[in-house]
Amino acid sequence: MASIARCLRAARPSTLFKLAPTPALRSSWRASPVRAFSATPLREIRKYTKDHEWVDLNADKTSGVIGISSYAAEELGDVVYVELPEGDKFVKAGDAIGAVESVKSAADINAPITCRVTDVNLVLEEKPGQINAVPEDDSHGGGWICKVAVDEQGAKDFEGLMDADEYKAFTGADH
Template sequence: MATSVARCLRAACPSTLSRLTRNPSVRTSWQPSIRAFSATSFRGIRKYTKDHEWIDLNADKTSGVIGISEYAAEELGDVVYVELPEDGKVVGAGDAIGAVESVKSAADINAPISCKVTAINMVLEEKPGTINLVPEDDSHGGGWICKVSVDEQGVKDFEALMDAEAYKVFTGSEH
């Protein structure tokens, strides 16, 4: 899953991006030229669980990426350890696939849907704090937990999850 360059620039330095896109002829020597291009977004459909996990499914609903929500990362505080799932493990919706420990507490990471783990985010073993910085980023340096393959049951489980708006309402009611 890829994060767009524009999104990275917007997050890192919004004033620079807006200045460059408004007037691209005004550049300092260190700024590269901006070239317009288009790319198909790889981001699928994201849904959330009541346990604060998210899953992105690709367009054909055969694979996805799982992580914990920004809300969960904020509530946990500084993460010091992430127990990652076992590569190749087949799990049902709600099964524990890992755990996260912070200076404040520890919590299980549950599978949002029935799926098979196909890859794990090894960055989190070396730098568990990545999950605090970018918990909902499914790119190479992001805080995602694992990638999964999805079968028919997983797609059914996915349909029962909350979309972003419903999750926002749900987390608003937890304060």
């Protein structure tokens, strides 16, 4: 697999200049700026609740993903059952949307913000241990709980949550 650096090297303006087939094209390439790579963030910063849930929102704060923190997953121990939220359900911040049961205990999963549940992670029904393996991963095989649509109130709720540094101080843990 080629590294990102090797792939980007081929797009350097000096390389493009050498590859141009005609002198006229070379001069037009020299005059125009070439931007090989962009690092625009796609997401807001992940935020956490005091009940150990996390939420990521997209840049325009209209949709997001909810899960439980790595700290909570570690404290729970081996998760053996996950109760997922109902799809297309409107919930307010603090409402119970599901639950997790582990070999040590059981706990509710609360909505960190006001939102409408649009999708749930069905992988957790068959493999509840994914929460322990990758609790803060919002990809297909990750331990996320649900995807949500967010309204204006949800965006306001999001602003009141803890960022990663505040959450780390709150838990006193390295994650």
